Amino acid sequence: MAMALDASLEKNQMTTAMAMAAIKSAYAYTFTTSISLLLLLMILVAPANGRSHGGSYLARGTSVSVEDGTKAAATTVTILASPNGAFACGFYRVATNAFTISIWFTGSSGKTVAWTANRDAPVNGIGSRLAFRKDGALALLDYNGAAVWSTNTSATGASRVELLDSGDLVVVDADGRRLWGSFDSPTDTLLPSQPMTRHTKLVSASARGLLSSGLYTFYFDIDNQLKLIYNGPEVGSVYWPDPFINPLANHRTTYNSSQYGVLEQTGRFAASDNFKFAASDLGDRVIRRLTLDYDGNLRLYSLNATTGSWSVSWMVFRGVCNIHGLCGKNTLCRYIPKLQCSCLRGFEVVDASDWSKGCRRKANLRATQDFSFRKVAGADFIGYDLLYWERVTIQNCKHLCLDNANCQAFGYRQGEGKCFTKVYLFNGKNFPNPHTDIYLKVPKGMLLSSSELASDKVTHACHVHQKEANTSSLMFQDGSSNFKFGYFLTSALTLLFIEVVLITAGCWIVHKRDRRPEIIDEGYTIISSQFRIFSYRELQKATNCFQEELGTGGSGAVYKGVLDDERKVAVKKLNDVMQGEQEFRSEISVIGRIYHMNLVRIWGFCVEKTHRLLVSEFIENGSLATILFDHQSNSPVLQWSQRYNVALGVAKGLAYLHHECLEWIVHCDVKPENILLDRDFQPKIADFGLMKLQQRGSNAQMLSKVHGTRGYIAPEWALNLPINGKADVYSYGVVLLELVKGVRLSRWVVEGEEGVEMADICSIEILKEKLAGEDQSWLLEFVDHRLDGDFNHSEAIVMLKIAVSCVEEERSRRPSMSHVVETLLSLVE
Numbered sequence: 001m002a003m004a005l006d007a008s009l010e011k012n013q014m015t016t017a018m019a020m021a022a023i024k025s026a027y028a029y030t031f032t033t034s035i036s037l038l039l040l041l042m043i044l045v046a047p048a049n050g051r052s053h054g055g056s057y058l059a060r061g062t063s064v065s066v067e068d069g070t071k072a073a074a075t076t077v078t079i080l081a082s083p084n085g086a087f088a089c090g091f092y093r094v095a096t097n098a099f100t101i102s103i104w105f106t107g108s109s110g111k112t113v114a115w116t117a118n119r120d121a122p123v124n125g126i127g128s129r130l131a132f133r134k135d136g137a138l139a140l141l142d143y144n145g146a147a148v149w150s151t152n153t154s155a156t157g158a159s160r161v162e163l164l165d166s167g168d169l170v171v172v173d174a175d176g177r178r179l180w181g182s183f184d185s186p187t188d189t190l191l192p193s194q195p196m197t198r199h200t201k202l203v204s205a206s207a208r209g210l211l212s213s214g215l216y217t218f219y220f221d222i223d224n225q226l227k228l229i230y231n232g233p234e235v236g237s238v239y240w241p242d243p244f245i246n247p248l249a250n251h252r253t254t255y256n257s258s259q260y261g262v263l264e265q266t267g268r269f270a271a272s273d274n275f276k277f278a279a280s281d282l283g284d285r286v287i288r289r290l291t292l293d294y295d296g297n298l299r300l301y302s303l304n305a306t307t308g309s310w311s312v313s314w315m316v317f318r319g320v321c322n323i324h325g326l327c328g329k330n331t332l333c334r335y336i337p338k339l340q341c342s343c344l345r346g347f348e349v350v351d352a353s354d355w356s357k358g359c360r361r362k363a364n365l366r367a368t369q370d371f372s373f374r375k376v377a378g379a380d381f382i383g384y385d386l387l388y389w390e391r392v393t394i395q396n397c398k399h400l401c402l403d404n405a406n407c408q409a410f411g412y413r414q415g416e417g418k419c420f421t422k423v424y425l426f427n428g429k430n431f432p433n434p435h436t437d438i439y440l441k442v443p444k445g446m447l448l449s450s451s452e453l454a455s456d457k458v459t460h461a462c463h464v465h466q467k468e469a470n471t472s473s474l475m476f477q478d479g480s481s482n483f484k485f486g487y488f489l490t491s492a493l494t495l496l497f498i499e500v501v502l503i504t505a506g507c508w509i510v511h512k513r514d515r516r517p518e519i520i521d522e523g524y525t526i527i528s529s530q531f532r533i534f535s536y537r538e539l540q541k542a543t544n545c546f547q548e549e550l551g552t553g554g555s556g557a558v559y560k561g562v563l564d565d566e567r568k569v570a571v572k573k574l575n576d577v578m579q580g581e582q583e584f585r586s587e588i589s590v591i592g593r594i595y596h597m598n599l600v601r602i603w604g605f606c607v608e609k610t611h612r613l614l615v616s617e618f619i620e621n622g623s624l625a626t627i628l629f630d631h632q633s634n635s636p637v638l639q640w641s642q643r644y645n646v647a648l649g650v651a652k653g654l655a656y657l658h659h660e661c662l663e664w665i666v667h668c669d670v671k672p673e674n675i676l677l678d679r680d681f682q683p684k685i686a687d688f689g690l691m692k693l694q695q696r697g698s699n700a701q702m703l704s705k706v707h708g709t710r711g712y713i714a715p716e717w718a719l720n721l722p723i724n725g726k727a728d729v730y731s732y733g734v735v736l737l738e739l740v741k742g743v744r745l746s747r748w749v750v751e752g753e754e755g756v757e758m759a760d761i762c763s764i765e766i767l768k769e770k771l772a773g774e775d776q777s778w779l780l781e782f783v784d785h786r787l788d789g790d791f792n793h794s795e796a797i798v799m800l801k802i803a804v805s806c807v808e809e810e811r812s813r814r815p816s817m818s819h820v821v822e823t824l825l826s827l828v829e
C-alpha cells in the first residue's frame, strides 16, 4: 500500500473526484450495492423499524440485531433515519464479518461515515445487537452479550432514541430533553451546528477508507487555541497553527477560555480563539462536513447532491510537508507538488513501503568517539531541541553538540547566531526562510568515504505518482473519470479491503484474548507514547507497596520503584491536588511533553479515585542538598568544576522552562532539594510544573507551602504580586551562593544575629561591595573550605556576580535565565 502517503487531495482536483468515483465503483464491485438492493434493504429492515414505532425512533426496551439486514450482504443495516432523509444510523460493515454502529450520509455514493460509536472495536456480524435497554442506556452488544459501547443514560428518564436532521443521534426523555447525543463525542468529522468544545476532539482515521483511530487530533489545547497534533508511536507534536509563530501573529488569541467553535450551515466556521474560515461555496443548501483526514489535513467537504460525490471547499494545508509524521524520522520532506520523502545522507530507509517509519543511521554513533559535522544547507527539523541559544558562534554550537552524546545534529542560523541542538531529527524539510543550516553529527571516517562523496543527490526517494491536473479554483469538482486510473484504484481498494479483512481477523483474535478496559481512555490520545498512564496497582507492584521512601517534599512523598521493563523510577504521591481528573490529565500532559537534559524526565502518571501519582526517572546521586550540606554523609565533596557545571545545568533547565517550553512554566520552588544529580553529577531539576497542579487550591494554602522553603523565596511572594519567572531567578541566585559557599544561606545569615531578612540583605550588600573592590583576597576565605582553595577564581567571581544580581529586590533588575546561561557559558570556552 505505497499509496498510503498519497497527497492527492492536497492540490489535485481531479484526484479527489477520481478517488470518489473509484470508491463508488469499488463499492459497486465489492459489495454489489445498487439502488435495487437499497430498496430490498428497506424492505428487510422494515420489521426492525416496525418494532420501534414507525422507524423514526427507538423506544426503551427494544433492540435491533445485525442479522436484520446482513442476508443481503449489504454494507449497512439502517436502524434509524433522520426525518429529512440526509442521515441514517445503523450497523456499518467494516469487514466481512465486522460491524460498527455508525451514522452516514445517505446521499453520498460511498455512504461516507459521519460518526462511529465503536470505531476501534467492531462487533461480530452474527449475534450482535444494538439495544436500548430497559435501564435507559443505549448499548452495543457483541455476539456474546458483552457491551462494547454504551451511553451514560442508565437510571435516567431516557425514553426515546432519535436521529435528528442535523445528524445528531440523541437519547431524550419523555419531555424531549436531550440526555445524550453523538455530537458530544465526534470521531473524525464535525457537522454543521455541532460544537467543538473543550470536551470534543476529532481524531483522524488510520488510513484511507478505514474508520479506526489514527495519529492526528484536532482539539482545543490548554492555551485555548484550536490545534492539530500528531501523536506518533515514538513522538508527538503540534503542527498547526505554526508553532514558530506566536498566537497573535497567527490571528489567534489565547485569552478567551470559553473554548467553543462551530461550523454554520452556510460554510462559515468561527471559534473562540479567533480562528475562522469560510467555504469557497458559501450557502446554506449544501450538505457539509469538516473532516480530519487520515493524512492529518483538516478539510471541509461539500456534497454534490446529483453525483453523490464530495468536493473540498476549504482545507488547512496545501503543502503537506507541514504535517508532521508523514515522512518519519531522519528524512527530508519535499512537496513538488507531490509528496517526496528522502533519507538524509548516511541513513537508510527502514521500510520503503511505509515512509512514516523513517530512516536509520548506517553507522552506530555510540561506537565512535571522533565526530565531524556534515552540512545540509537550507533545511531544518522541527522540534526535539536539546537546547537553544542565540548569539553564539558556530564553533560554540558545534561544541554544544559534541558534548552531548544524545545530540544528533545542530541547526545554525547565520547572522542571528541561533543554535539548536537536536536530540531527534523529525519533521525535516527545506526551510528557505528563515535560512537555517543543519549540521549532522557523523563519525569522522564517514565523511571521507568515497561512496558518500560520489553523489550529492538524495539516496532514496519515494514518489507518489498521481495524475496532474491544472487547478486554479479551490473547488474540487467531480470531473470525467479516467477509466484506467479508476480501475487501478479499484484494484488498490480491493487489496485494501482484503487487508482490512485480514487485519480485522487478526485483531479479532487478539481482541478476544485481551479485551481492553471498556472505555478508551479519553486523555490518552493527546499524550505521546513515551509518556503513559499507569494503573495504581502497577505502581504498587513497582514500588513494592511504597516501601523505599526517597524523600518527602511539600508536594508529597517520593518512593523508589522498578517497572516491569526494569526501568528504575521515582514515584511521587501528590498531596493536595485539588483538581478534577480531566484538568489533572491536561496539566500533566503538558509536563509530560517537556524533555530537556537538565530536567527530570516524567514517564507518566496515575489518576485513580483519589490517587494522583507522578512517575519520573530515578536519579542516582540524590539531591544537591544532601551532597552540599550534609557533612556527615559519606558522599564525596563536590569539586569546583562540578559545581560550576551544576550552576550551568540548572540555569539551562530553568531557561528552557521559562523561554523554550510548549507552555511557559515557572518552577516556583527552586532549591537544592529539587536539584538532583545523576551518575555523572549532571544536574536535573525535579518537581517543575507542580505548582500549576496545585494552583487551583486556595491561594493561602499555596503561599504557606512556599513559605515552607523560606530562604529561597523572592520578596514578591510576600508582597502578593503576580509571580513570574523572575521569582525562580531569585531562588536560583540563592542556590548559586550556596554552591559557592557550601552552606545553607539561612545558616550563613544567622551568623549575623539579626532578623533574617535584614541580615540577608546586609550580607548581600557587603558581598556587592567586595565584588566591586580591587582586592579579591577575601575570596579564598569565602569559598567552601572543603575545596582547600582548589577553585577557579574568575569562575567564582562570575558566579557570585550573577548570584548578587539574581537576588535583587526589584525583580526587573534581575537577569533572565537565558542571560545567566550565556554569561556562565562565556567562561566555558
Ligand SMILES: *[C@@H]1O[C@H](CO)[C@@H](O)[C@H](O)[C@H]1NC(C)=O
Binding pocket: 256, 257, 258, 260, 270, 271, 272, 273
Ligand atoms: C469568547 O468566545 C465566545 C465564543 O466564540 C464569544 O461568544 C465571546 O464573546 C468571546 N469573549 C470575548 C471576551 O471575546
